[in-house]
Amino acid sequence: MRGGAFVLDPDLVFRVYTGFGSASHFATLINGGWIGADIRIRFRRIARRYVPTDAAEQRNFLFTQWDRMQETVTKMREEMTRWRSPSSTETRGTT
Numbered sequence: 001m002r003g004g005a006f007v008l009d010p011d012l013v014f015r016v017y018t019g020f021g022s023a024s025h026f027a028t029l030i031n032g033g034w035i036g037a038d039i040r041i042r043f044r045r046i047a048r049r050y051v052p053t054d055a056a057e058q059r060n061f062l063f064t065q066w067d068r069m070q071e072t073v074t075k076m077r078e079e080m081t082r083w084r085s086p087s088s089t090e091t092r093g094t095t
Contacts, residue, residue, distance in 0.1 A: 009048050014065060016072045017041040018080070038084070040076045044068075 019039035028034075046065075052058050 011048050012046045012051060012065075014044045014046070014069060015041065016044070016069045016076070018073050018076045038080050040080065042072060042076070 017040065019037050020034075052061050
């Protein structure tokens with residue numbers, strides 16, 4: 001505590017997801033548009049001490065994180081494609 005108040009120094013959490021393409025607006029959320037959808041979500045936490053304090057470095061840091069998120073989405077979509085493929089040796093619930 002400093003000055004009688006708690007000082008928060010939170011970590012960053014990035015959420016990456018795929019599979020919500022059928023939910024383009026609120027109505028699709030409540031009308032069953034997601035039934036049967038394959039939705040994947042991943043979270044990644046970065047400790048605050050690894051986040052730059054300089055504004056220019058923060059900008060580069062965020063662009064780098066964005067690129068990593070895009071790469072993760074691509075990998076997640078590839079996994080979903082392999083998982084759905086009838087020729088795949090993987091089946092739901094087993095590998």
